[in-house]
Amino acid sequence: QQQVKQSPQSLIVQKGGISIINCAYENTAFDYFPWYQQFPGKGPALLIAIRPDVSEKKEGRFTISFNKSAKQFSLHIMDSQPGDSATYFCAASMQTGGSYIPTFGRGTSLIVHP
Amino acid sequence: DTGVSQNPRHKITKRGQNVTFRCDPISEHNRLYWYRQTLGQGPEFLTYFQNEAQLEKSRLLSDRFSAERPKGSFSTLEIQRTEQGDSAMYLCASSLRGPGQGTSNEQFFGPGTRLTVL
Numbered sequence: 728q729q730q731v732k733q734s735p736q737s738l739i740v741q742k743g744g745i746s747i748i749n750c751a752y753e754n755t756a757f758d759y760f761p762w763y764q765q766f767p768g769k770g771p772a773l774l775i776a777i778r779p780d781v782s783e784k785k786e787g788r789f790t791i792s793f794n795k796s797a798k799q800f801s802l803h804i805m806d807s808q809p810g811d812s813a814t815y816f817c818a819a820s821m822q823t824g825g826s827y828i829p830t831f832g833r834g835t836s837l838i839v840h841p
Numbered sequence: 842d843t844g845v846s847q848n849p850r851h852k853i854t855k856r857g858q859n860v861t862f863r864c865d866p867i868s869e870h871n872r873l874y875w876y877r878q879t880l881g882q883g884p885e886f887l888t889y890f891q892n893e894a895q896l897e898k899s900r901l902l903s904d905r906f907s908a909e910r911p912k913g914s915f916s917t918l919e920i921q922r923t924e925q926g927d928s929a930m931y932l933c934a935s936s937l938r939g940p941g942q943g944t945s946n947e948q949f950f951g952p953g954t955r956l957t958v959l
Contacts (some may be wrong), residue, residue, distance in 0.1 A: 733883075770845070770932050770950025771884065816883045824889065824897035826872060826936070829948075831883025 730754055731819050733832025741840050746804040748835045750817035753798065757819035759827050762791065762802050765814045765834075774815070775802070807839045843867060845951035847933050853957045854923055861919045862954045866935030873916050874948060875908055876932040877901065884932055890916060891938070923958045930955050 732751045740746050750760075758779055763771035777784045777791045777800065784791045790803040804811055814836050818829035846865045854860050866873050872891050876884035887906070888898045892913040902908075905923075910916040920927055934948040 731883075768952060770934070770952050772950065773947050818883070825891065826874075826889060826896070826938070828874075828886050828889065828897065829884075831885070833881065834883050 730830045731817060731832040733817050733835060735835060736833070737836045737838075739838045739840065740807050742807065742809060744807050744839075746802075746807045746811070746837055746839070748802045748815055748817065748837075749799065750801065750819075750832050751797075751799045752819045754819070754821070755798070756821045757830075758822075759820040760791070760793065760800050761818050761820065761829060762789075763816045763818065763831075765816065771816060804837075807837075809839045809841050812837055812839050845933055845935050845949055847931075847951040847954050849954060850952065851955045851957075853959065855959050856923060856925060858923055859919065859921045860923055860956065861917055862931055862933075862956075864916045864918070864933030864935075864951060866915070866933070867937075867949055870935035870937045870949070871913070872936045872938055872948075873910055874934040874936075875916070875918050876934065878930040878932055878953070879928075887918075920956075923956075925958045928956055928958045 761776035762774045764774045765771040775786050775789045779795045788805045793800040814834045816834045817832045820827040820829045848863045874889045875887040878884040887902050888908050890910040905921045908918045930953040932953045934950045936948045
């Protein structure tokens with residue numbers, strides 16, 4: 728059972744454009760929603776995260792929009808750059824055994840053309 | 842480099858053999874996590890330690906898998922009697938929880954060990 732559904736699987740945008748990646752979750756017990764960026768040969772790195780008590784969080788060119796009632800959240804990358812080309816994973820977490828363990832989506836491969 | 846390190850980076854083995862991977866977390870990080878990532882998928886949680894105590898194990902962690910963190914520093918993940926389905930990237934992550942801090946601390950991932958079972 729896929730608890731976190733992510734789309735699209737791949738995304739191609741032009742430099743300067745907006746990249747949008749969407750995720751949906753089922754379990755209402757999730758209460759922490761991080762996004763990770765992964766470059767080839769590297770482990771995932773935390774990009775930005777949000778809690779469900781806010782509807783939007785912005786850090787630089789990266790914005791998370793969160794819709795609690797729809798159980799959906801999305802990542803917007805403004806002014807996309809070739810250096811943003813990577814795989815992006817959304818995740819949903821709940822406290823388990825004293826820590827937050829993320830359940831990841833399947834990932835979106837983003838290519839930004841110069 | 843003071844990040845999470847994993848060794849080896851690549852491992853090729855024959856079906857039925859045992860393999861062991863090592864993870865060195867960021868120093869002073871008291872939490873350590875193991876994940877498995879297959880091609881085209883996100884990482885899947887396997888297990889997690891706080892200091893030397895193994896606090897959580899996923900149902901994905903079959904009895905052929907065992908993880909240890911004997912002194913609360915580095916950790917090892919052993920797979921016995923490997924199967925072709927074990928072929929994956931094995932990721933380690935660490936995080937720090939200190940007094941008064943919440944539990945949603947950032948996890949820092951290592952580069953992973955890629956296992957290929959022939």
